[in-house]
Amino acid sequence: MTTIDxxxxxxxxxxxxxxxxGGRINYDEGLLxxxxxxxxxxxxxxxxxxxxxxxxxxxxxxxxxxxxYTNVCVTDCQFCNFYALPGDNEKGxxxxxxxxxxxxxxxxxxxxxxxxxxxxxxPDLPYEYYIDLVxxxxxxxxxxxINAFSPSEIQYMSEIGGKTWMETLSDLKAVGLMGLxxxxxxxxxxxxxxxxxxxxxxxxxxxxxxxxxxxxxxITTTTMVIGFREKLENRMNHxxxxxxxxxxxLKRFGNGFNAFISWTVQIEGTPLxxxxxxxxxxxxxxxxxxxxxxxxxxxxxxxxxSASWPTQGAKVGxxxxxxxxxxxxxxxxxxNVVSSAGAITKASPxxxxxxxxxxxxxxxxxxxxxxxxxxILKVFDQPEADAELKTIQEIEQAASKQGNWAGVTLIE
Numbered sequence: 001m002t003t004i005d006x007x008x009x010x011x012x013x014x015x016x017x018x019x020x021x022g023g024r025i026n027y028d029e030g031l032l033x034x035x036x037x038x039x040x041x042x043x044x045x046x047x048x049x050x051x052x053x054x055x056x057x058x059x060x061x062x063x064x065x066x067x068x069y070t071n072v073c074v075t076d077c078q079f080c081n082f083y084a085l086p087g088d089n090e091k092g093x094x095x096x097x098x099x100x101x102x103x104x105x106x107x108x109x110x111x112x113x114x115x116x117x118x119x120x121x122x123p124d125l126p127y128e129y130y131i132d133l134v135x136x137x138x139x140x141x142x143x144x145x146i147n148a149f150s151p152s153e154i155q156y157m158s159e160i161g162g163k164t165w166m167e168t169l170s171d172l173k174a175v176g177l178m179g180l181x182x183x184x185x186x187x188x189x190x191x192x193x194x195x196x197x198x199x200x201x202x203x204x205x206x207x208x209x210x211x212x213x214x215x216x217x218x219i220t221t222t223t224m225v226i227g228f229r230e231k232l233e234n235r236m237n238h239x240x241x242x243x244x245x246x247x248x249x250l251k252r253f254g255n256g257f258n259a260f261i262s263w264t265v266q267i268e269g270t271p272l273x274x275x276x277x278x279x280x281x282x283x284x285x286x287x288x289x290x291x292x293x294x295x296x297x298x299x300x301x302x303x304x305x306s307a308s309w310p311t312q313g314a315k316v317g318x319x320x321x322x323x324x325x326x327x328x329x330x331x332x333x334x335x336n337v338v339s340s341a342g343a344i345t346k347a348s349p350x351x352x353x354x355x356x357x358x359x360x361x362x363x364x365x366x367x368x369x370x371x372x373x374x375x376i377l378k379v380f381d382q383p384e385a386d387a388e389l390k391t392i393q394e395i396e397q398a399a400s401k402q403g404n405w406a407g408v409t410l411i412e
Contacts, residue, residue, distance in 0.1 A: 004036050012037050019045040019297050022052050027240050030298045034232050039290060046293035046324030053303050054326040059365040060304075060374065061356050064114040064147075065107035065333035069133065070094045073120025075152075075199040079186075079228070079281075081269040083120050094122065097136060104141050107333055111353065111389075114372050116181055116330075117148035121200075127161025131171050138176025145372045146176055147219070150183035151209035152201040165212045179219030179372055180210065182257070186225045186265075189237045196228050196272070207245050214249040214256055219372050222257045222302070226291055227265040227283040235291070239298050246301045258374055259327065260299055263308035264288050285316045289323045296324025304374055309351070309359075318363040327370075328360055353389045 004012075015029045016037065025033070033042065072092040073083035084092035104115055115137075130149070137146055149157070149172070158168040169177075187193065188203045201209075213220050224238055242260075249256040264283035267273035272281050283291075288308075296305045306327040309317030317328060331351050351359075353369070357380055360367040368379045380386060 008032070008036055012041075016041055016045045020048045024300055025298060027236055030239065030294060031232060031236050033297065034236065034290070034294050039286065039293075042290060042293040042297070043323045046296040047322065049296050049300065050305070050324045050326055053300070057365050058368045058376075058379065059321055059326060059328050059360045059363070060368050060370040060376070061328040061353075061360070062114060062330045062370055062372070063110065063112045063333075063353065064116055064330045065103060065110075065112055066330075067100060067103050067115050067117045068095070068119050069100065069117060070119040070122045070125065072122040072124065074123060075121050075197065077197045077200060078271045078275075079196060079225075079265050079267055081273075086123055094125070097133075100133075100137070101140060104137065104144060108141065108144065110331075110333055112144070112331075112333060113377070114145040114147055117146065118150055118153065118181065118183055121153065121156045123160075125157075125160075127157055127163065127168075130157050131175055134172055134177050135175035145178045147179045147181055147372055148172075148177060150181055150185075151206045152184035154180070154209045155201050155205055165209050166216075169209075169212050169216055169218065173216055173218060177218065179221075180213050182210075182220060182222035182261070185223045185238075187228055187230055187234055187238055188224070188241055189230070189234045192228050192230050192234055203241065207241070210257075211245070211249060214253045217253075217255055220257050221259045221261060221306075224260070224262040224291075224295070225265050226262060226287070227281055229277065229280050235294075236298075239295060243299055243301060246299075250301060257302050259304035259306050260295055260302050261306040261308055261329070262288075262291055262295060263311040266311060285312060285319075288312055288316065289319060292320050292325060293323040314351070314359050318359055321360070321363045321365060327374075328356060328367075331356060354386055357383075357386055357389075 011032060015025055015033055018025060070093065071082055071084050072086055072094065074086065075083070077083070086092070107115060134146060134148065137144070154165060154168055158165055161168065163171070184201060185206060186197060188206060190203050193200070193202055210220055210222075222242060226235060246256045264287065265272070265281055267278065267281050272278060292305065304327050305325045306329050307317040307320040307325040309329060310332050312320070321328070331353060357367040361383070366379065366381050369377045371377055
């Protein structure tokens, strides 16, 4: 066990006491906690903050499907194994409406309330493609919530269409877009971004797109990926900028990010994974839990913290519920991006609601299904309530229909 200077320990104790009392900590205090606080003391403080923001023992989850409309991309991110370069006809694809419709139809059969749709920066897709796609999905499947396009995708399609971010997001909202996922953020510190993702959106523009989304009333989340050989100061820069921008959006628009999700970078099969520094990338479960706790403590203006069981595994996901997380994420009917880089979803891409409930209850909490806006749809406070969920046999029967798209009506 590492022994720290008594004077530093006294400062740490004072900062933790401030958190328990509901106070906001500053950058230097957050960095000190990150560097020196005992892991279990951090967990205790993070849970205190969690109770201040989301009281009770409910842990929410979402039934949704991650859908990719294309994997063709020009950004060459060093941590991505999902993309194909333009002209790679063997690996690259643009999914047709028939395929996308089948995926959504199957998701609805499995109880999904939302799709999360993202793709690559494909130079062959015109601006009108994105508007038409969202419009078609919304008209064909009016009950599904459409959460789509990271800030980086919004910036790219805006450039293609000669549009401002406001014009692009307004056009998408008008045809059914409900919200933006916080993808493409990684570390929102340009020192890191210029090294690992130099062709993709930089920090100021990432927040600029999200600011417009907040002004338009769209639902947004924010993410963070650690393990790029960054310093703790880079991580704190990300958290500080995020908190500052959230303060501003809430003050100006009464709308901001409703959740924060972080995970450790997955590099199997990626350029980073093949580099001579490969062993220096990624992060341990302990590092992930420490970061989750620090994030919950510091981001006192973002209501929800979501566990990333698809990248960290179900058991670490359970543990994160004791480190400040109040949401267990998605059932992940489909996921292709982090799984292509070696995430745990590669082996087990779907967690059935029954299993989601079991994991949450084992961790000592009560499962509750939510929608995109974190509105509670149903609380499963007794195991007997699980009887209304689809059985494994029903899930398998629905899954076996994949590829049978006769039931999808194309609305052109």
